[in-house]
Amino acid sequence: MTETMYVVIPCYNEEQMLPITAEALIKKFDKLKAEGRIAQNSKVMFVDDGSKDKTWEIIQKLHEASPVFTGLKLSRNKGHQNALLAGLMTARNYADIVVSMDADLQDDINAIDGFLDKRAEGCDIVYGVRSSREKDTAFKRGTAQAYYKLLEHMGVEITYNHADYRLMSKRAIDALAEFKEVNLFLRGLVPMVGFKSDIVKYVRNERVAGESKYPLKKMLSFAVEGITSLSVKPIRFITTIGIIVFLVSLIMLIYFLITWAVGHTVQGWASTITSIWAIGGLQLLAIGIIGEYIGKIYLETKARPKFIIETNLEETDKE
Ligand code: UDP
Ligand code: MG
Numbered sequence: 001m002t003e004t005m006y007v008v009i010p011c012y013n014e015e016q017m018l019p020i021t022a023e024a025l026i027k028k029f030d031k032l033k034a035e036g037r038i039a040q041n042s043k044v045m046f047v048d049d050g051s052k053d054k055t056w057e058i059i060q061k062l063h064e065a066s067p068v069f070t071g072l073k074l075s076r077n078k079g080h081q082n083a084l085l086a087g088l089m090t091a092r093n094y095a096d097i098v099v100s101m102d103a104d105l106q107d108d109i110n111a112i113d114g115f116l117d118k119r120a121e122g123c124d125i126v127y128g129v130r131s132s133r134e135k136d137t138a139f140k141r142g143t144a145q146a147y148y149k150l151l152e153h154m155g156v157e158i159t160y161n162h163a164d165y166r167l168m169s170k171r172a173i174d175a176l177a178e179f180k181e182v183n184l185f186l187r188g189l190v191p192m193v194g195f196k197s198d199i200v201k202y203v204r205n206e207r208v209a210g211e212s213k214y215p216l217k218k219m220l221s222f223a224v225e226g227i228t229s230l231s232v233k234p235i236r237f238i239t240t241i242g243i244i245v246f247l248v249s250l251i252m253l254i255y256f257l258i259t260w261a262v263g264h265t266v267q268g269w270a271s272t273i274t275s276i277w278a279i280g281g282l283q284l285l286a287i288g289i290i291g292e293y294i295g296k297i298y299l300e301t302k303a304r305p306k307f308i309i310e311t312n313l314e315e316t317d318k319e
Contacts, residue, residue, distance in 0.1 A: 003096035004039040008087030012049040014103040016209040047087040050077030075308040081184040086307040104207040107165040114200035115167040124172040124195035128165035131201040154231035
């Protein structure tokens with residue numbers, strides 16, 4: 001059974017990368033089609049996430065040059081996760097299986113062979129997992145590792161060293177569509193879908209051209225997003241701290257009462273000030289964490305659309 005495969009690629013200001021990516025993919029597609037591993041109508045769907053450069057023009061040119069390339073243009077920049085979701089939700093209307101990857105060829109496209117092997121074994125989801133991250137900076141590697149640990153601690157099921165390079169079957173994407181949340185952290189949501197899944201290891205490369213769209217600030221907010229959208233443990237953690245602080249204060253009270261009973265006056269400007277600051281700080285932290293969740297509730301209740309499609313080249317063709 002050969003299935004129709006769509007490769008979905010979110011692109012934001014990728015004019016330097018796109019021609020290189022397109023060339024690599026067309027070779028890969030030709031080979032996979034010749035081997036009969038994917039159907040002839042398989043395609044690459046670029047999702048232009050409101051780029052400010054010539055990304056969309058390039059996508060249109062690629063589409064004119066070869067029917068293998070198709071494109072989706074979002075009405076504005078909505079970020080990687082939303083662009084990816086837009087691609088998945090659209091591609092499932094045409095494809096049996098969808099592979100998601102980045103535009104920068106950091107993910108080895110030869111891993112797709114492995115994805116298809118696993119698919120043939122009956123998997124609905126196949127995760128691409130980086131077997132080595134030597135090409136990433138030591139900082140990115142270290143923080144990523146610590147973050148996976150933290151997520152695990154928070155009770156979040158996550159595949160280590162897996163970004164958003166994966167294969168999903170149509171029915172897995174249909175199931176994902178039932179997750180209505182506005183705050184998206186796909187790599188945490190996909191495992192919740194269930195179905196038979198497996199991993200394929202690959203070596204992650206350096207970005208071939210252009211620059212990373214994930215500077216530290218964005219990485220941090222994405223990290224917070226991951227925790228708060230998948231776990232309520234931070235709120236429970238506040239309760240634990242509250243109980244501990246209360247117990248400590250009881251011990252102090254007993255100590256002060258005893259010293260008072262034996263006739264010592266408690267000295268204490270320093271201890272008073274320190275406790276005021278310590279408790280005050282803890283309270284602000286607690287309010288901040290709760291606020292983070294309330295903000296989420298606020299955004300979720302509005303249920304605004306996660307993306308708006310301006311143009312879908314698959315449909316313009318039919319007109
Ligand atoms: N991207 C996007 N919208 C954005 C930012 C990034 O669609 O607002 C795309 C980008 O074009 C790339 C992918 O998301 O295909 C991953 O971005 P990048 O390679 O810059 O991230 P990194 O690999 O450095 O974490
Ligand atoms: Mg990248």
